Amino acid sequence: MAQRRYVVLDVFTTRPLEGNPLAVVLDSEGLDTAAMQRIAGEFNLSETVFVTPAENPAHSAAVRIFTPGRELPFAGHPTVGTACCLAARRFPDLETEMDAVVALEEQIGLVRCAVRLVPGAAAYAEFDVPRLSEMGEASFGPKSAIADALGLKPHEIGFENHVSTVWSAGNPFAFVPVAGLAAMRRIKVAPQHWTEAFGPATPGIYVYCRETLFHDSSFHGRMFAPGLGVGEDPATGSAIAAFAGLVNDFDDLPNGTFTYRIEQGFEMGRPSLIDLEIEVEAGELTAARIGGHAVKVAEGVLEV
CATH class of the missing domain: 3.10.310.10 (Diaminopimelate Epimerase; Chain A, domain 1)
Structure with missing residues (x-):
């Protein structure tokens, strides 16, 4: 010993x-x-x-x-x-x-x-x-199934041009956009609906919205991964590494360097702030950094 x-x-x-x-x-x-x-x-x-x-x-x-x-x-x-x-x-x-x-x-x-x-x-x-970050293959069910898996209403899934997608920077995550903080707070995971919503090989589910608690934050998120033995994670840096590709894709960023702060863990009483910096050239993600x-x-x- x-x-x-x-x-x-x-x-x-x-x-x-x-x-x-x-x-x-x-x-x-x-x-x-x-x-x-x-x-x-x-x-x-x-x-x-x-x-x-x-x-x-x-x-x-x-x-x-x-x-x-x-x-x-x-x-x-x-x-x-x-x-x-x-x-x-x-x-x-x-x-x-x-x-x-x-x-x-x-x-x-x-x-x-x-x-x-x-x-x-x-x-x-x-x-x-x-x-x-690279986009992965997704096997999402209908929006109603995703809503059922999260205890939300179908109209609360998605915002602007953001739709559910899978991205990975080493670990794959299913990213689900929701309407705002009110929906984020009401999430109640229903595992019996997860296979129908996210497919048989369900990765971690990262739910995010544009509305934030703090003026200097860019996004608010929650991450659920019961398959990894993690009911909810207070802060998920590997998900934010994957999120870099999502932001560039949906927000159609011009050339340059962009910084974001992501809030997570607040609903758990474990407030966390994750810094993301990304570089874009000719529409492609060329570098990403995570800090905290x-x-x-x-x-x-x-x-x-």
Whole structure:
């Protein structure tokens, strides 16, 4: 039995007990896949990260990411949280603001993160998405079925030219636009309707609207993934990486760089703010970055 240090952080927030909780197991050498999955189930958070030495000594660490139900090749809030955690541990006696680079070997590939460390405050990390968003094949049922799956009325599904679509930047999500915040607040998931609404291979469902709580936000979202063991997720960075392609497609962006802030988790009492920056050239998405804060809320030792 080994002692393995771990840290719990709240990600996409500057305040403890908000945002999306993340467990980072720092001493993961010797753990096999089955053991990592069981430990992720023990933490029972939306994701748990396991850190081992990088294969390339020029990189910071290798990481594996698990939900309570399965392993993921990439996820946003684990990337942000782990980068902030490792950077803070590298500079424990920080007295002035500084920037650091953390290079994480994830299953999807190398992910480079820029981290801003501020003494006495939450760190901020931003990373280039390792895979650009692409539209996937959709098998949606009629609008009435989608509405039934979310406990809404058919006229509340969709806004402007936005319709339900599937996009992926490593993890596929079904994106469902809804009319506004009133509809978002009334969502009540009805799993018995999900196959009819979203098809037999139902991915995570990301519901979004243009109406927001804050004037400097661009979209408001909620994410449901019971198939991954996550009833609702407070903040989903990999979904926002996929969302980059959706925004460019539906909003027909001109050339340039565009920044967005997405609100999520408010209906759960876990308010989260996710930053998205995208670059567009000749109508095509050429780059995307995800950013957010992370704050440490606990640390300890696993005896496994």
